[in-house]
Amino acid sequence: MSTNEILTPRQKFIAAANRSKILLNKCKNCGHMMLETVIYCEKCYHKNFESTxxxxxxxxxxxxxxxxxxxGFEDVESYAWVVFKLDNILLRTSGFLPGIxxxxxxxxxxxxRVVGFNHIHGLVLEKTIQ
Ligand SMILES: [Zn+2]
Known part of the structure; x- marks a missing residue:
């Protein structure tokens, strides 16, 4: 993939997941962070966002x-759909944790923690070493 190709929001999200990051939309007015691509900020109704x-x-x-x-899930025997709260910000997201x-x-x-993105399963998680 060439570096000057413009990525879609989904491609950017996947690229971030592959680096164990979650891509968020941050309101430029109030700093509120949202997971989904939204038109208006949930808090202040401004329309300008930046990715973070x-x-x-x-x-x-x-x-x-x-x-x-x-x-579509024949590649795993047993798994959990996990809702987890991200550290430091008031956001929850969900992912797929095999082997549960x-x-x-x-x-x-x-x-x-997020370890990647699977096109069928979405975010792929693993347990961190305690
Ligand atoms: Zn806002």
Whole structure:
């Protein structure tokens, strides 16, 4: 990919995820940070944003274990859809954590980090070494 090619927001998000970062939209007026591409700031209704990156690391808040892989997920036996709270900012996001078979494998507050992006699964997570 040439360096002067203009990336779509999705491509930028994926590139950030591959560097263990989460790409956010930051309101230029009030600094409020949002995950999604939005038209207006949720807080102050301004329309100007800049991209910013935060470390894709945080703590598990809730999750659902999927032990029967649906179509498109045949490459993993068991995984969890994890909602985790990013460190330092008041944002939650979700990702895919392979190898989780039972609740004992993933206590709440477990530290996880983004390790990449899968075109089927979305953000790919791993447990950090405690
Ligand atoms: Zn704002």
């Amino acid at each position: 990156e935060v470390d894709g690391i945080g703590s598990v808040e809730t999750y659902t274990i999927q032990s029967v892989a649906p179509e 078979m039972k609740p004992e494998d993933l206590p709440l507050k477990t530290r996880v």
